[in-house]
Amino acid sequence: MTLLAARRVTGRVWTSADRYSSALLRARYYSSDPALPNGQSTAKKQPQFHDYFVTHLPSSSLHPDPRGPSSPFHKLPRSASVPHTGDTPQSPASASASYQALIDRETTVVRIPLRSAKHHFGAVTARGTRPANEDTYQAGVIDIPAFAKRPPTSLTIRRRNNGDPLPKPRESRAAETASGDPQVFYFGVFDGHGGVDCSAFLRDYLHEYIQEAAVDIDLKSSLQLGAEMPPSNSELPVMQEGNRNKLGDLEKSLVQNWRRIVGGYFKRFKPPHFSYHGLESDDPSISNHVSIEEVMEYAFLRADLDFIKAQASKRADDLVQAERPLNDDEIFHRPSMTRSPKIGGPNRFKGGSTGSVAMISTPTPTPFWHPVGPSSLLVAHVGDTRMLLCSTTTGEAIPVTSNHHPSSPIEASRLRRYAATFVTDSFGEERMSGLANTRAFGDMQSKRIGVSAEPELKRIEMGPAEFSFLVMVSDGISGTLLDQEIVDIVKESRTPEQGARDVVNFSTEVTKEGDNATCLVIRLGGWERRLEGGVGSLGTKESREWRRQDATDPRRSRT
Known part of the structure; x- marks a missing residue:
């Protein structure tokens, strides 16, 4: 069931805070296409973030490659046995085949x-x-x-x-x-x-x-x-x-x-x-x-x-809210099926x-x-x-x-019209309303x-x-x-x-x-x-x- 369908079934009224709370539940992941029958939804491609990078390595570096060149390189003239040069000299057909075999040899995709x-x-x-x-x-x-x-x-x-x-x-x-x-x-x-x-x-x-x-x-x-x-x-x-x-x-x-x-x-x-x-x-x-x-x-x-x-x-000072369980806003108290994702902890973060x-x-x-x-x-x-x-x-x-910092001329000129106070603490650092970062x-x-x-x-x-x-x-x-x-x-x-x-x-x-x-x-x-x-x-x-x-x-x- 898509998010849009879930909203129609539950009849829940979404507030502006829900719409802005997180990009994870925004309905733009799913778009209703009027050309599809029965108003079906098509899922857009969701961007992925990986903590690994992908590279190509030759198969011979992981295991012996049984499909090597048909003719061994040591039997070729030296001028024809250097396949990695930019300009390949005129060579016999066997040397060209060996060169092409080396260029096109199998590589393996490796995640590191x-x-x-x-x-x-x-x-x-x-x-x-x-x-x-x-x-x-x-x-x-x-x-x-x-x-x-x-x-x-x-x-x-x-x-x-x-x-x-x-x-x-x-x-x-x-x-x-x-x-x-x-x-x-x-x-x-x-x-x-x-x-x-x-x-x-x-x-x-x-x-x-x-x-x-x-x-x-x-x-x-x-x-x-x-x-x-x-x-x-x-x-x-x-x-x-x-x-x-x-x-x-x-x-x-x-x-x-x-x-x-x-x-x-x-x-x-x-x-x-x-x-x-x-x-x-x-x-x-x-x-x-x-x-x-x-x-x-x-x-x-x-x-x-x-x-x-x-x-x-969030209402950190609401006693009724404070008495509710932390996972009360989750469907069947299961963290993987939250109705409205939380940003930060249960209390207001200042x-x-x-x-x-x-x-x-x-x-x-x-x-x-x-x-x-x-x-x-x-x-x-x-x-x-x-x-x-x-x-x-x-x-x-x-x-x-x-x-x-407030000591930066660019930041000082940007904020002096709005900042309540610019003070210098005992360490000689200038602060704006108690903050070190502007x-x-x-x-x-x-x-x-x-x-x-x-x-x-x-x-x-x-x-x-x-x-x-x-x-x-x-x-x-x-x-x-x-x-x-x-x-x-x-x-x-x-x-x-x-x-x-x-x-x-x-x-x-x-x-x-x-x-x-x-x-x-x-x-x-x-x-x-x-x-x-x-x-x-x-x-x-x-x-x-x-x-x-x-x-x-x-x-x-x-x-």
């Missing part, structure tokens, strides 16, 4: 769990001295169209001497998705405050909001010919085919809901990447194209609105969470960690979690995000004065082996260690997983606050050359040794 692929990704989190760990993180493959720039044709088509294109080898590449695009990788770190409700919600559902926004507007791949590529020296976004009118309607509805429900700062709210006000143009190149940045901003603000509305609908998301898309099936493969990095950031890139050439730490998910009591989940968006086109790795850390680490110290610690590690563990261990060892610490390390194309740039990891080695000795000095506790 991302969280246990320590040579590609590492994530470590620690509670510190806090009563609970409110940090969460997520890593996987997100089901959205590719947003990378198309590579030049000269780089994608390899030809023989006679001009014929070479067959595409199926080895050393990632598997394509159901849509035919290369896999898009998703990494996120979320630092909760006041509890884990909001950070856990973002970990479990934020990627679904991004996927569903792409499905709603019928977003197409940037790798197809209909996508518009900006000039190489331009900062304009990559425009992909999509339903601009549908996205404009969604943006209008979202902004109106913020203004009507929250008010305050949001009465004159205009997200910077929303462009629904320009829909009057009849130019098809504008009406049929959208950017992934606009989709991300809509998904972030939509997730925040759903979380705020869910908390506002805290919030930061959120930093990194998505990596490649123009070809070559994975983003391959030394010869370019890729596009899209960063969406809210709060004071931090992302760093390590330059392969110089070895320097390149900050990708900025801290959304942008965050949740924090329902501070929304009217301007605390919002408007993401800081940045797109970086990464050339082959231009960067060695990407680091994502919570403020428990970035507030203790310098950016270059974090990068240098990862340089000395053998794997990304070890690098994440070393960063968390060192931060926990030298910290004076004991905050939750989370570190994610993502391998990029220049990983093998991470120690070659500049002075390697020696730039901060002496200072790190001094900090470790000072932290372990028994006389430190006396001061």
Whole structure:
């Protein structure tokens, strides 16, 4: 029975809170087609999120391949026995057959769990001295169209001497998705405050909001010919085919809901990447194209609105509600058949969470960690979690995000008209109405004065082996260690997983606050050359040794 049918049978009246509570039960998963008999419903494709990536490996690496070339290579002339060269020389028919057999040999699709692929990704989190760990993180493959720039044709088509294109080898590449695009990788770190409700919600559902926004507007791949590529020296976004009118309607509805429900700062709210006000143009190149940045901003603000509305609908001070069992709202008291999904716990959650998301898309099936493969990095950031890139050439730490604190000139000018007070605490940190972050998910009591989940968006086109790795850390680490110290610690590690563990261990060892610490390390194309740039990891080695000795000095506790 579909959700729409269930609503007709039960006769239950759905409130606005139910409609906005979660994207999981929205009726858009099912569409009633009048062309079908008896009003049958057809299910739309539901986006999938996997915590593993898929790749091709030759069968010979898993088990002996009995269907090898008919003629052994050692009996061929040397000029004809090197089948992997770009230009195959003129050779006998037997050599051509052997070459084709090697190119077309059977490959096996392998699923590799991302969280246990320590040579590609590492994530470590620690509670510190806090009563609970409110940090969460997520890593996987997100089901959205590719947003990378198309590579030049000269780089994608390899030809023989006679001009014929070479067959595409199926080895050393990632598997394509159901849509035919290369896999898009998703990494996120979320630092909760006041509890884990909001950070856990973002970990479990934020990627679904991004996927569903792409499905709603019928977003197409940037790798197809209909996508518009900006000039190489331009900062304009990559425009992909999509339903601009549908996205404009969604943006209008979202902004109106913020203004009507929250008010305050949001009465004159205009997200910077929303462009629904320009829909009057009849130019098809504008009406049929959208950017992934606009989709991300809509998904972030939509997730925040759903979380705020869910908390506002709860009655934590209602004694009758408090006496009801936690699963009273479930059908037959079974968690798998809930009538209205809950966001957060049973009581109203007044805290919030930061959120930093990194998505990596490649123009070809070559994975983003391959030394010869370019890729596009899209960063969406809210709060004071931090992302760093390590330059392969110089070895320097390149900050990708900025801290959304009251001390930031951009944030201060945005909020001084709404904030009740700007104060400086005993540690010298400026706060707004007691909050350290001016942008965050949740924090329902501070929304009217301007605390919002408007993401800081940045797109970086990464050339082959231009960067060695990407680091994502919570403020428990970035507030203790310098950016270059974090990068240098990862340089000395053998794997990304070890690098994440070393960063968390060192931060926990030298910290004076004991905050939750989370570190994610993502391998990029220049990983093998991470120690070659500049002075390697020696730039901060002496200072790190001094900090470790000072932290372990028994006389430190006396001061």
